Amino acid sequence: MHTRSPRAQVREFDTxxxxxxxxxxxxxVTVITTRLANGAFLGLTASSFNSVSLDPPLILWSLGNAANSMPVFTGNSHYVVNVLSSEQAWLAEQFASRKTDRFDGVEYTLSRTGHPILSGVSAWFECHNRSRYPEGDHVIFVGEVEHCEFSPQAPLVFHSGQFLPTSK
Structure with a gap:
């Protein structure tokens, strides 16, 4: 059920x-990966990741309406959420760049459904693209986790516009 509260008060701040x-x-910090219809891979950096439910196992993340990758992610049945480790800031930057081949120099394996799992990540979640909710200037994606793995290590943390050093 999708419900809305009465309209919010007028904001007194800018964007x-x-x-x-x-x-x-x-x-x-995560990198969300999927496969295009032609077999090529697509990936993007996202910090809007959260757990939703343990039973069924659900996660969420969001993507801006203006993103060129929106049709791919809304149309695909699966994607992988790769949770980056503290040593992978370069991956966050590479997948946030405008490079045409963001997978250049990136090591990965394929999930059971053929989507990239980045090497060395702290955790990964292979998800069925369960539902999407347009809200404001983003779409919230809810994924039902079909497979996941983790490797306990220090996470990549983003705060106040920069990556922070972490220790495990």
Whole structure:
């Protein structure tokens, strides 16, 4: 069930102020990967990742409406959420770049459904693309986890516009 509350009060801040306030919340960093219809791979950096439910196992992440990859992620049946380790800031930067081949120099294996699992990540979640919810200037993707693995290690943490050093 999707319900909405009565309209919010008029905001007294601008978008930049809101972004700066959000940057005070430290997040982990993920790379979401999938496969295009022609067999090529697609991946993007996202910090908007969270757990939703243990039974069934559900996660969520969001993607901006203006993203070129929106049709691919809305149309595909599966994707993999790769949780980056503290040593993988370069992967976060590479998959956030405008490079045409973001997988250049990246080691990976394929999931059971043929989607890239990046090597050396802290955890990965292979998801069925269960549902999508348009909200504001983003779409919230809810994935039902079909397979997952983890390797306990220090996570990559993003706070106030930069990656933070972490230790395990």
């Amino acid at each position: 930049r102020h809101f972004r700066d306030a959000l940057s005070q919340f430290a997040t982990g």
